[in-house]
Amino acid sequence: MQTKVKLKCKPNVLEIYNYIMYHSFSGMAGAVRLGISLLFIAAAWYTAGEVESILTCLLILTGLLNPVVTPVFLYFRAGRMEKQQGEIEYEIQEDKVVVSQNGTCRRLAYEALPLIVWGKKALMLYVDGSHALLIPRRQMEGREDEILEVLHKLPDQSKVRLGRGI
Secondary structure: OOOEEEEEEOOOHHHHHHHHHHHHHOHHHHHHHHHHHHHHHHHHHHHOOOOOHHHHHHHHHHHHHHHHHHHHHHHHHHHHHHHHOOOEEEEEEOOEEEEEEOOEEEEEEHHHOOEEEEOOOEEEEEOOOOOEEEEEHHHOOOOHHHHHHHHHOOOOHHHEEEOOOO
C-alpha cells in the first residue's frame, strides 16, 4: 500500500522570513555580503577625522545596508508574500508530491527536486537552487513520522538533508 500524507498549510510571515534570510546570508554569498559591509565600516573607522565627516557617514551608512537594511526589507517582502499566497494543499506520496493551490495542480517527482531539507521548523522541497515549497512543521498535524518514512524510502538519499536548514 502506498503511503499518502495530505496536508493543508500556509506559511506565516516569520517562516517565510526565516527562509529568505537563510538564503540571503548563508554560505559564501552571505559571508561576502557581510564582509563587504565590515570593510565599509572599518574604512569609516580608520579614516574618521582625516576625511570629511559626510564621507565617514556615507561609509557607515553603506556598511549598514546588508546587516541592517536588508533584513528589514526582507521582512516586508515576506509580509507581502504571505498576503499574496493562499493555502496550499500537499499530498506527499512515495513517488511524488502533488501540490494544489487555487485550482492549479502540479505533480513533482522526487527525481525532479534537486534538494529536500527537513529542518527544525519546516520541510523544504527545492524546485530549483533557491526556490522551495515550504511546509511548516507546525501544520503537519502530527504526521511527521509518516513524512519522514517517505523521505527515508527515497532512492536518491544524497539529495535529502535531515536536521538542516530552518
